[in-house]
Amino acid sequence: MANYIPILVFVLVAIGFLIVSLMAARIFRHGGKGGTNADPYECGNEADSLAHDHRFSIRYYLIAVLFVIFDVETIFLFPWAVMFDRLALFGFIEMMVFLAILVVGYVYVWNRGALDWA
């Protein structure tokens, strides 16, 4: 059981850290409420409109997600390309499988119309 005493200390320190930092924040923070405190922060300037005045299409989100997927794909291609001769045939087949799986995803999003900008 002696092995577990450090764990107990670890848990107590974690809880203690939480309590101390919350208490410290409570003691030291600026007490002001309302006024400019509740305004959206815009680089020190006064905000001249509200966030929900500027609606933009949910499609941006979809495009961003799809971009991330294919972006990461490209990142994976780089180390493989650099090590191409050492990874040899096995690496080549593996990468082709990886790309084939991504193409499946690509065909899927295409068919579902996620790439139509209309």
Add this chain to the structure above:
Amino acid sequence: MTAIPIRDFLLLAPEIFLAVAGMAMLVAGSYGRDNGGNGHRGCSVCAVAALAMTGGLVFWLQGGREVPEVILSGMFVLDGYAFFWKILLLIAATLTIFLSERFVAEGGYRPGEYYALILFATTGMLLMVSGFNLLSIWISLELMALSSYILAGYFKHQLKSTEAALKYFVLGALSSGILLYGVSLLYGATGTLELAGLSDALSLAVAAGDGQVLVALGWLLLAMGLFFKVAVVPFHVWTPDVYVGAPTPITSFLAIASKAASFAVLVRIFYQGLAFLTPDWQWLTAALATITMIWGNLAALTQKNVKRMLAYSSIAHAGYVLIGVLTATEDGQWAVLFYLAAYTFITAGAFGTVVLLERRAYAGETYEDYAGLARRAPFLAASMMIFLLALTGIPPTGGFVGKIYLFAAAVEAGWVWVAVVGVLTSAISLYYYMGLIVQMYLKDAEDTTPEPLYAPGLLATVGLCAVITVLLGLLPGPLIELAKGSLLPLP
């Protein structure tokens, strides 16, 4: 120049086939603008065919092994234990697809996507139970979990379902992080991730003295992550909301397949990877099993919603299964295998009954909605009664036999007090299971009580589960022999 391990990939053909089948279904289902409606029957037939073919491949390529074979440089292992779970998980996935028929047809969802997600989750589970390296286990677990998060939120326009998916995702991601943290600490202490060498490496690290704290913290975090996946108190808070919010066929999928696969991995990691720490994890498991049985059953007492009651009941049953896990004996181990196999059919049947009675999203799930069911649908009521008796552990059902063996194994291994808690809490559970039986058989239906749906496929599935539940109670021999032949070496 790496040699290509062609043979290893061929041995893994069932999993590869299932993944490819899922992708093919995803692409095939994405053609056309039609939103559900027609194709669902074709898709469900294809999905069942894919699962059946995977089962055939598992039998052909991975079955009948006396000696475990480690493949792909220690990433996966093929042994009798993995074989048992793979067949059980394929059956569980098939039952889920049978239960989904109505949900997919009525919801107007694209059937290809739904079934593809089930196939992906099943692929993850099959890889998980074969995993022999902490990282390959973790990645397969994520494949299962990510597919389940989406499936839990499948009622896209229902607040409860979205809430279920979000809670499941946030807590699931947190627990995966904790699990991975534990794995990284163990790796730091031992320098290995392979289950085969982990236990010896742990004893060396502890003997050397400086690794003691790393090892202790590492395995505790790893165990916490696993306990979250099997929904053990105090890591169970996600379960009731997710089970209620998710579409009922998916609830059933989480309760049978997800839980069985997670238990399979938990036992493998405890028995093979953490064998050196056996007394430690036995005590932790005993403590958690006790809290889980007590809390799960007490919380189920106050439920008004049948799905929520079944959720708490599934928490309580995770506690019973842990009794078998903690014994670390052969008897305990095959009792776990037997119990989870029986539980698969019992729970699939119980949720199948819920599917037949519920209406549009979440109506028809309260105890009152079951009033007078014996007169309105005698067959359905009788089946539900069998499932409830089996969950309580009353003969002649598979649930009774499973519980007896679990408790007997615990007593033989010297964990009498845990078995006593198990028996006492089973007695408590009688109250809320009986409450539903009383509603079905002794109360009269109001005019507003919903009529059960007439769906021959679903009814046949529920009936099949009821028959198997009773058969396992009367003739448990064959399944016990099967389980006894699929054991892991003891820690």
